[in-house]
Amino acid sequence: MNILVTGGAGYIGSHTVLELVERGHRVVVLDNLSKGHRAAVGGIEFVHGDTGDARLLSETFKKYNIEAVVHFAASSLVGESVQQPAAYYQNNVVKGLALLDAMVSSRVLKLVFSSTAAVYGEPIEVPIMEDHPTLPTNPYGATKLAFEAAMLWYSGAYGLRYASLRYFNAAGADLAGKIGEDHHPETHLIPLVLKAAMGSVASLAIFGTDYPTPDGTCVRDYIHVSDLAVAHALALDALSAGRDRAVYNLGNGNGYSVLEVIRTAEEVIGKPINVKYGPRRPGDPAVLVAGSGRIKKELGWRPRFADLKSIIETAWLWHSSHPAGFEK
């Protein structure tokens, strides 16, 4: 299939591009490189531009005979979204609608969307199933949910077929060691723990020790980025096979606390990590664990990296060999 991947030069996007190419698809990446890295998709057909550019989209659909879109391009920092909701609505909703409209006009009607556990907000029940109420507590989650709603209405009126994948905490790196996580600024736990181990940040701040969890630190469900990549490929296959709409959670169903992540990283690396105990980060729910039974049952998805240690091992492979990210 000829597939356009928006935001394909980003972390989850580039791993998905790799998976799609390995499966024999022809992939074209559209990325404005505001966050992504050109080096993450070396050798892949690349269009430098924006999802808000309707003309570029229709030209690209035509030029490459695009049959489906995987849409990653978005702003994704929770804290930043609270400070700058206008930018999040602009980037994630307004530009997202431009993409949907261009798809409908060009009759490109298959879409896999990069959504998030942040659509649920503070869980009232864990594991979180797809029918859990969606009450986001920040603009990031709200804008992703708004786009999900648009897809639903566009599917009824214009024949759009879509799968929305709600990721829990993506982590790890491709085993070949050529691509991995490289955010500027880095805000995610696992890369920060590894940077603290390498000494490129002085210490790791633990955000809160008084949560109602077994050790007082937040519990998250970490999922390997390559397992996420496979889920996108399976979702595309399902849309090609006639599936019209679907929403899937993606996690491993196991919760690990911040302290467990640090201990596991120490075990993988073989040396202690310098930590500092600090206050809670506003907006962090205590526990987020996915119920991913639906995608397992309907699409046969199975995680290859179901335990935290193997996820951290692959992340360490990338970080230890690329201390400056894609620059080295």
Ligand code: UD1
């Ligand atoms: C959040 C979003 C998720 C989004 C992701 C991408 C929610 C509920 N989740 O995940 O949807 O896709 O960001 O940006 O909004 N921590 C520390 N010290 C640090 C960094 C993190 O203790 O220096 C803790 C956090 O408090 C949290 C855990 O580590 O409990 C994981 O944090 P992080 O990697 O930032 O991801 P989330 O906030 O869970």
